[in-house]
Amino acid sequence: MSYQQIAPPAKIAKYIKSLWVYQSEELGENNLFRLSADGCPGLIFQHDDAGFFYKENKKLPTAFLYGQATKFSEIQLYGKFNTIGIYFHPNALKSIFGLDAQELTDSCTAISQINSKNQNTSELFLNAKSVNNQIEIVCKYLSQQIDQNKFNRACSTDYALQAFASDVQSNSYQQVLNKLALTQRTFERKFLQRIGISPQLFLRISRFQKSVGELKSKRYEKLSDIAFRNGYSDQSHFIRNFKEFAGISPNRFRQEQEIVKNLSISKY
16 A cells, blocks of 8 residues: 655645545455544545445545535445545635535535536546656646636635634634624625535534644643643543544544544444
8 A cells, every 4th residue: 555645736735735645556355434524625536447435335436526524424445545635725615616615515526517527537537647647637627627717715714714723712713703803694604605614613623633633643641631722621522522523532543544634444
């Protein structure tokens, strides 16, 4: 098995956190994977000569776009990995594809359903002779999408995302509202359209993801240290929140084999 994380080209870097490539040459057993809520949408290209992802017994398309997740989910892989993924910034669906982000919350769609011309991109990807060629095709496709849509980024949403990234405490939400001088209703409507979930839920997921980072770092003595540093009222509150977004307890999470960020092989 091989995994690579690749920085995006400069032209599209403000929309994309990273690209990743995961390949497995051997035909392994069918695996169940657990996906944690992470606050970001994404795009996956999978090669039909290898294995395919299934969700709820439904085969996922060759190239599919997925939106925000409000909870953990599970997918199955039948066969080998030959997959390229794009990990977007939270506001990418509107900026790149012109979609209201909430249309894809807890869901996914084939890129051909967004625009029939996108079917050609899937075919080019399948016929590419190397991983580098596949990456070039994917990046060119995203660059073309950005040029075609040319949606202005919403300053209020961008400001909120930056504020929430630096402070995941619940009181940061009111501070953002005060700074933007927007009504709560107006701000939440804009945020739902651009991000796909409410700002309150986004904050909760961001806090969860920060705790995941601390759990992986192993720089703590007990779970309550992580809980209190991230503003949870107590350890039981932290564990309940963790199970909601990861599907398992923090202790079990430490035993999972994470192969790609927020994608783990499930052992339970």
